[in-house]
Amino acid sequence: MQIKGRVALITGSASGMGRGTAEVMAQHGVKIVINDVDQSKVDEVVKGIKEAGGEAMGVVADITNKAEVEAMFKQVVDTYGRIDILVNNAGIFRDKAFLKMTEEDWDKVLDVDLKGVFLCSQEAVKYMREQAHGRIINISSRAWLGGPGQANYSAAKAGVVALTRTLALELGRRGITVNCIPPGLIETPLWYALTDAVRERLRKAQPMGRIGSPRDIARAVMFFASDEAGYINGQTMYVCGGKSLFANIS
Amino acid sequence: MSVQNRIALVTGSGSGSGLGETIAMMLSQNGARVVVNDLEQAKVDKVVEKIKSAGGEAMGVAADISKKDQVQGLVQQIVKQYEAIDILVNNASIARDNDLLKITEEDWDIVLNVNLKGPFLLSQAVVPYMKELKFGRIINIASRDYLGWPTQANYASSKGGLVSLSRTLALELAKHQITVNCIAPGLIKTPLYDALPEDIKENLMQLQPSRDIGKPEDIGYGVLFFADDEADYLTGQTIFICGGKSVLSSLSV
Numbered sequence: 249m250q251i252k253g254r255v256a257l258i259t260g261s262a263s264g265m266g267r268g269t270a271e272v273m274a275q276h277g278v279k280i281v282i283n284d285v286d287q288s289k290v291d292e293v294v295k296g297i298k299e300a301g302g303e304a305m306g307v308v309a310d311i312t313n314k315a316e317v318e319a320m321f322k323q324v325v326d327t328y329g330r331i332d333i334l335v336n337n338a339g340i341f342r343d344k345a346f347l348k349m350t351e352e353d354w355d356k357v358l359d360v361d362l363k364g365v366f367l368c369s370q371e372a373v374k375y376m377r378e379q380a381h382g383r384i385i386n387i388s389s390r391a392w393l394g395g396p397g398q399a400n401y402s403a404a405k406a407g408v409v410a411l412t413r414t415l416a417l418e419l420g421r422r423g424i425t426v427n428c429i430p431p432g433l434i435e436t437p438l439w440y441a442l443t444d445a446v447r448e449r450l451r452k453a454q455p456m457g458r459i460g461s462p463r464d465i466a467r468a469v470m471f472f473a474s475d476e477a478g479y480i481n482g483q484t485m486y487v488c489g490g491k492s493l494f495a496n497i498s
Numbered sequence: 499m500s501v502q503n504r505i506a507l508v509t510g511s512g513s514g515s516g517l518g519e520t521i522a523m524m525l526s527q528n529g530a531r532v533v534v535n536d537l538e539q540a541k542v543d544k545v546v547e548k549i550k551s552a553g554g555e556a557m558g559v560a561a562d563i564s565k566k567d568q569v570q571g572l573v574q575q576i577v578k579q580y581e582a583i584d585i586l587v588n589n590a591s592i593a594r595d596n597d598l599l600k601i602t603e604e605d606w607d608i609v610l611n612v613n614l615k616g617p618f619l620l621s622q623a624v625v626p627y628m629k630e631l632k633f634g635r636i637i638n639i640a641s642r643d644y645l646g647w648p649t650q651a652n653y654a655s656s657k658g659g660l661v662s663l664s665r666t667l668a669l670e671l672a673k674h675q676i677t678v679n680c681i682a683p684g685l686i687k688t689p690l691y692d693a694l695p696e697d698i699k700e701n702l703m704q705l706q707p708s709r710d711i712g713k714p715e716d717i718g719y720g721v722l723f724f725a726d727d728e729a730d731y732l733t734g735q736t737i738f739i740c741g742g743k744s745v746l747s748s749l750s751v
Contacts (some may be wrong), residue, residue, distance in 0.1 A: 287561040342750065356615050362739045365572070376733035406520065409522070413745045416707065416745055417707050417742060417745055417746070420706075420708040421707070421708060421709050421744045422706035425742075454733075455668070455733070456673060456733070457672075457673055460731040461731075463728075464731040464732070467726075467728055468732070471723045476715070476716070476719045478716070479684075479710070479713070479739055479740070479741050480705070480737070480738075480739050480741075481707065481708060481741055481745075482738075485732075485735050485737050487731060488510075488730050488731075489732075489733060490668045490672045490721075490733040490734040492734065492735075493665050493668060493734045494669075
């Protein structure tokens with residue numbers, strides 16, 4: 249797999265899947281840009297990658313803020329001279345029953361999970377177009393197929409799938425591919441925050457009888473991000489141990 | 499990515515087959531022991547020779563995968579030689595394109611038998627061995643045309659069936675550490691494509707979002723991804739390798 253030396257920005261990479269993806273990609277020689285909203289957490293991940301012999305820089309930026317996004321990409325290109333790979337990973341949720349969901353719950357989730365993807369992609373594409381090379385990988389969620397209590401989150405993640413497909417068609421001729429990964433259940437801090445009973449119930453509903461790890465997501469991200477994947481565009485690939493098959497439009 | 503020392507059967511991988519031959523070569527280059535299968539012994543021998551002269555390990559078995567006894571014979575030969583089958587790539591495929599009213603019953607039967615019944619028979623024959631070793635990777639090569647395409651009532655149906663078979667087997671076999679995934683190639687530069695008239699090639703190219711045509715290696719890359727030892731949480735998926743063309747068809751998620 250040819251990916252060494254490429255420059256990748258991963259949003260929301262100070263923890264969980266984003267962090268796992270960053271660390272695995274760094275091991276494969278990718279120059280990593282860690283982005284998140286907490287400076288000390290960003291610094292910690294950058295430090296870890298460097299200590300393991302990788303190359304990384306950190307940028308604190310709120311991806312829902314256009315000016316901060318512009319400044320972030322400028323900083324990346326000033327440092328590394330290019331941006332090859334954008335992994336739109338940052339995501340939040342505010343699960344609530346539909347009638348209890350406030351307008352603020354809606355706006356906040358749609359801003360981070362969908363508008364942030366739009367803003368980061370727009371900025372990245374400005375540079376990728378000039379390079380005639382780019383790989384955008386959007387982390388959606390299996391929940392885009394619908395999930396109770398997730399009116400805001402599932403709508404945002406469905407928007408990410410549609411945005412992926414549209415950008416794939418628009419950018420295909422420019423050497424830029426856009427693909428999407430909806431993860432199923434993955435071992436992250438969020439997973440461990442659930443109660444034992446809930447975790448057991450969720451695990452039993454998995455076709456494989458187990459859940460995935462951030463490493464599984466990292467593998468799929470690298471698959472789409474590598475040089476060899478130039479003919480793969482507009483695709484949505486679930487990394488979910490087969491659970492998506494129970495939902496009818498997956 | 500690792501398929502080191504894995505035993506991989508690639509159907510329809512004889513010489514001149516385009517996709518199958520490339521898939522076999524790429525698996526071999528990544529360390530797998532490859533079983534080359536096709537209808538004609540001479541075409542099989544050629545690819546086996548090619549793999550061996552490049553330093554790889556391979557055996558060849560000529561067999562018609564639409565015949566149950568031949569499939570059983572094929573799998574028995576592999577197990578006798580290697581004592582296992584780790585990776586099955588159901589690649590063998592034929593087309594008999596025609597308008598609905600001109601498709602004969604024979605056109606229907608042969609396409610369905612090779613493209614769909616073959617993968618069924620092969621999966622049934624290899625899964626007992628995979629179950630025993632608690633490891634298996636089945637990769638089915640469908641086609642973007644399963645979404646529907648004029649003159650392909652037989653071909654599109656067979657490929658649609660293959661997608662559905664992949665999903666069903668993925669669910670049935672998930673607990674046995676056997677994954678089943680599907681690749682739907684779009685326009686790929688194969689001997690079949692090269693044989694098309696220039697004006698048709700030009701038309702097809704204009705429909706491509708990438709204004710580009712894929713190479714057999716693009717499909718081989720997808721096969722390696724799903725065949726990888728580490729791809730153990732990926733199952734039941736269908737990925738189009740088509741330069742984005744599938745996105746223009748509404749259902750291709």
